[in-house]
Amino acid sequence: MNITQEKINDLNASLTVKISPDDYREKVEKAIKEQAKKMKLPGFRPGMVPPAHVKKMYGKSILVDEINNLLSESVNNYIQQNEIEILGQPLPKESDDQFNWDFNDEFVFNYELGLAPEVNVTFSDKDKLTQYVIKVDPETLAARTKNIRRSYGKMTNPEVVADGDVIFGRFEQLNADGSIFEGGIDVTTSLRTDAVKDASALKALIGLKKDDVVENFDLVKAVDDDKQIVRILKLDEENPIIPESKFKLTVKNINRLEEADLNQEFFDKVFGEGVVKTEEEFTAKITEELEAMMVQDAEKKLASDLYKHGSEKATMDLPDEFLKRWLKVANKDLSDEELDKGYEDFAKNLRWTLVENKIVKDQKLEIKYEDVFEAAKARLDAQFRMYSPQALSEEQLGQYTAQFLKEQENANRIFDEVKSQKVFEYLKSVVTLDKKEIPFNEFEKLDK
Structure with a gap:
């Protein structure tokens, strides 16, 4: 086998690999014999298929596999032994050569190489x-404290919605004229008021009671978060279609997570x-x-x-x-x-x-x-x-x-x-x- 490298410039090179029958014949014959031992064919006892029969039937495909294995191993070894720093992997060049694959071919393969550039980047105390x-700022501390107190708090069902509550309600998709969209989205789900970003929408929710109705509620504008919209409306997570229409919201229940009292029982639960x-x-x-x-x-x-x-x-x-x-x-x-x-x-x-x-x-x-x-x-x-x-x-x-x-x-x-x-x-x-x-x-x- 003969492998030669031609450096085109500092960043590109080519490899030419020449394979003679002496390079692959023994490997191919060995592979054929191993296949013959494993093969089961009608008319032959298991493991007793003649190698010549295997060669006649499957010889070319075995030859192709062995040449590919030999190529891969040889090119990788050549690159390592010659310490060629490449980027990506060698790319085979298209060739006009036609091989007979008759176990006597001389094979010539050409590859492109992308070479790694010289790295001259240094770091020092001048960088x-x-x-x-x-x-911790007061705002972040207060938010964290509130979350912990809520985690150990209790759930209540107040009569009136306040900021921070969760509204459990029915969302019915509307047509442009405000009528119910037949076959549209109709889900009973939960909406956290702290997820509502639009001030006017939040104002419309605060003070609602059970069975109250909000007509033409613009949920998409109110929340302004596609992931939250998908969750609230129970849309297909893989290919969600965010609706542009408004909704009729009917309040079914109000949930409030009361914060735990700052007492010894609470401290012990949190920290031991x-x-x-x-x-x-x-x-x-x-x-x-x-x-x-x-x-x-x-x-x-x-x-x-x-x-x-x-x-x-x-x-x-x-x-x-x-x-x-x-x-x-x-x-x-x-x-x-x-x-x-x-x-x-x-x-x-x-x-x-x-x-x-x-x-x-x-x-x-x-x-x-x-x-x-x-x-x-x-x-x-x-x-x-x-x-x-x-x-x-x-x-x-x-x-x-x-x-x-x-x-x-x-x-x-x-x-x-x-x-x-x-x-x-x-x-x-x-x-x-x-x-x-x-x-x-x-x-x-x-x-x-």
Whole structure:
């Protein structure tokens, strides 16, 4: 076998692979004999089909499979042994050559390669970014306190709707003239008043009583949230059609979740017996927990800012035309419009991946299997806790994690996440971070 590389420019190259009968004949004969042992054909005892008969019937397909296997293995080995840094995968060139596939052919295959550019991006203390220290603002603290008190409160059915109540009612779709739309939406469902964004719509709901009717209620304008509309009207989640028409709302019931009293019984339920004894301690504990969660928000913001900053520095050229062809081959359903629309983001992410890989190599950042395993385990643990208050045992969680990582796609994704985290931690130790305190409600307004 003979493989030669021709470098077209700094970003593109071609491979020519020449395969002679001596390269594949032995492999093909071996494959035919193995098939003969397994094959069951009328007139032959199991495992006793003559190889010559198998060759006559299935020889060409076996030859094609073996040539493809030989090609894939040889090209990958050549790229690794010659330390060629490629992007995507080698793309076979179309050929006018016609092969006889008669076990005596000389085969010649040509491939396009997209070469990785040289990465010259560096980071130092001259790179300055803001590291936010998020503080709890009174509005966020009050909202969190209210939610916790409601979680341990009790449900009541008041006579009159107030802000924060849940209206259980019938929504009937109307025609433009205000009459009932025959065959239209007719559902009995719940509407949270705190989900109503339109002030005039909320005003129309406050003060309603059981059996009261609101004509021409514009639910879509009132809520202004497609996901909420889908839930309220029980629409098809896969292909929802949001109605533009108004509704007749008939109040069937009013639900109110009363907030729990700030007493010792409540404190013990939330934090455990005797941990919190006063309202001041309760507020301090809530503040502490909120700010602990906000540390994660700040880290995500810093990681995003580092990515943006690094991406602006990573301006190296890419083999764009090759990558576009490769993306089309790798994603059969990708339209030209989708490719044009998404390519810049793809290229930006690819450049950053090249920067990350260079940092890992230059700084000798080690990514161990144990790191990947622990990251996957933490991910699965968090998912299980969302659906069950009972935590899994370490043994069970370990078994689920091992099974999860057997899927190559899962393993690759977690590996990339661990790699990104290690690069992030390294960059935090190199660049200059200017700490800045900011209230959470102001932090929420920042560009993420």
